[in-house]
Amino acid sequence: MKEINIAKTLVAKRREKGITQEELAAYIGVSKASVSKWETGQSYPDITFLPQLAAYFNISIDTLVDYAPQMTKEDIKKLYHRLSNDFAAQPFDGVLEECRAVIKKYYSCFPLLLQMAVLLANHHMLAVERTRQEAILKESVKRSL
Numbered sequence: 001m002k003e004i005n006i007a008k009t010l011v012a013k014r015r016e017k018g019i020t021q022e023e024l025a026a027y028i029g030v031s032k033a034s035v036s037k038w039e040t041g042q043s044y045p046d047i048t049f050l051p052q053l054a055a056y057f058n059i060s061i062d063t064l065v066d067y068a069p070q071m072t073k074e075d076i077k078k079l080y081h082r083l084s085n086d087f088a089a090q091p092f093d094g095v096l097e098e099c100r101a102v103i104k105k106y107y108s109c110f111p112l113l114l115q116m117a118v119l120l121a122n123h124h125m126l127a128v129e130r131t132r133q134e135a136i137l138k139e140s141v142k143r144s145l
Contacts, residue, residue, distance in 0.1 A: 005066040007041040013057040013064075014039075028052060070109045080115045087123045096120075096127075096136070117141070 014024055021035040028035070028049055037043040045053060054064045062069070071079070079102065086095045099116055106112050120140035127133045 004044065006044060006064060007039050009059075009064055009066055010035075010053070011039045013059065017057065024056075027056060069106065071106055071112050073111065076109075076112050076115050079112075080119055083119055084123070087119075087126060092123075092126045092128075095123075 010024075014021070021039070022032045025032045025035045028045075030045075030049070034043075034045075038045050050061050050064060054061045057064070083095060083099060083102075086098070099119065103113065103116050117140045120136055124133050124136040124140065127136055
């Protein structure tokens, strides 16, 4: 999944608004060099500047940092199929950890959580020990509630 990507958003929104780095820097109260570093990905703005930047460009902070807490149905479908294929071809523990990382990142995306529960329920038998299979099956049920 993706990292915070404020650089491309800042460049696009600044150009869309037709302002220079100097003008944005003056509005925020930082140096032009700071804005340049933000736009090239060399550094991030201080967290206290995020609301001010988002308000200036009339966007949400999520949009500013290019974060989407939800996945599209198509992305969920692609991810499900890829992970299902990975369970068949790769070590179980590695794929299981990737599933858990996805669940952690998109903890509020309920369509994804449901599909991850189905995926775990469908592949829990690949775990070697019976007790681990049962624990994974219980985990999948917990995810679907």
